[in-house]
Structure formats: C-alpha cells, structure tokens
Amino acid sequence: MSTSFADPTALSHADLEEGTLFAPKFDAHGLVTAVAQEAGSNRVLMVAHMNAEALRLTIETGEVHYYSRSRKKLWKKGESSGEIQKLVEMRTDCDQDVVLLLVEQTGRGAACHTGRKSCFYRIVEDTETLRQSGEARLFDPAEVYKVQ
Template sequence: MSITFAPAAGLSHEALEEGAVFAPRFDEKGLVTAIAVEASSGAVLMVAHMNAEALARTLETGEAHYYSRSRGKIWRKGETSGEIQKLVEIRADCDQDALLVVVEQTGRGGACHTGRKTCFYRRVEVAEAAATLVPIGEPRLFDPSDVYGAS
C-alpha cells in the first residue's frame, strides 16, 4: 500500500484549515517541515523535513522517516544509531505547512546525532550586544564517534 495525499492547491482556505482532508503543503522543493516531539515528555527532539515519500513511509511503517537535504535522500531515523522513532501520531498545523511528529524515542533516548536527547541543547544569550550559545546541560547519551565513526 502506498499512501497518497490530496493536493493542497485544489483546496479552499476553509477546507485547508478546517476540513478533514490531509493535504500537506510541500514547499517548492517538495518538502514540509517536521518537528519531532517526545510523546511522554513533550520535549522537542529535532526539526527535520519530509517529502511525500518519507511521510508515506512514516505512516506505513510506524517509524519516522525524513528527507535529508544535505544527502538528497530519505533516511529512517535510527537506521545507523539504533535511535529509532516509533510513531505515536502526526499532527498538521493550521495551514498544513508544518507537521508535529509525536514519537516514542527508542534506543538510548538520543534523537540528536551529537548523542543528546534533543538537538536543542544550547540556548542563545546576549551580553554586550553579542549573541552566544550556552549549553543547557543536556548530557550525551552515546558517543557519536562510536556510532557514526570519526568525522
């Protein structure tokens, strides 16, 4: 079975925002922003992108698949690291141009390729008109060099 999606271009504003038709608004590159959140805690784990095939694979398999812009291909989250994201649900935002991918993070619990639970492990601070990144204390759950090899 291959899941397909209605074209957003054919829907009225009312149908897009209030209707039952799932019609993701993929951008000019065929991508939609996907924000992965942990079902148990609500923590934002990562932001990625999906094309229609990655979205369909996610819905068909129950495991998160994304589209890598840098590699130009679909990847299953955890295919190398073992940090698979089991799908709980997907929510579309009001105009269907972003998706909230609610997951159960498996493995050691690290969604980020740096080995941390979340990709959002630093906060922006401003001092003397300069913005810097400051770690929030998110520990590494695995060593990325052991998982992905030396960079």
C-alpha cells in the same frame, strides 16, 4: 508505491484549515517541516524535513522517516544509530505545511546525531552568545557513526 497526497491548491482556504482531508503543502523543494516531540515530556527533540515518500512511510510503518537535505535522500531515523523513532501521533497545522510528531525515542533515547536526547542543547543568551544547557550525551557519536 504511490507517494501522492491530496493537492492542497485544489482546496478552498476553509477546507484546508478546517476540513478533514489531509493535503500536505509541500514547498518548492517538495518538503514539509517535521517537528518531533517526545511523548510524555513533550520535549522538542529535533526539527527536520519530509518529502512525500518519507511522510507516507512514516504514516504507514509507524517508524519515522525524514528526507535528508544534505545527503539528498530518504533517511529512516535510526538506520545508522539504532535510535528509531516510533510514531505515537501525528498532527498537522492550520495551513498543512508542518507536521508535528509525537514519538517514542527508542535506542539510547538520543534524537540528536551529537548523542544528546534533543538537538536543542544550547540556550540563546543574547544575539551573540549561546550557553550549554548541560544536556548529557547518551552515546559517543565517534563510536556510533564510524563510517563517517
């Protein structure tokens, strides 16, 4: 399967920002940043990365795929946990180096590997201190990721 996309460096600044050709600007590691937002609430669930293959699979299958920088491999969200993300809408930003995903978070509704709905379960109080927001765990990670 081809994973090639249009080349953003071949576009004028105006075409990149105002045009209708999708030309994602992958970084030096071949990745774009992906922000997943829960459809309905608009809560930000997680921020991760996609390589070209993950981006194409997400668009073509409607199920969200990322690229794991730590495991250095394609990662279908929910493949271990069952917490599949169904794509409702994808947007890109002015310079096309970020994709914003509106998703339906299936399974127990937990996007975070800690078992919480969102990875953003701590509030920055000051330059040294975090405060738990009180976000409930929807699953027990020790139970779900038994292989780890």
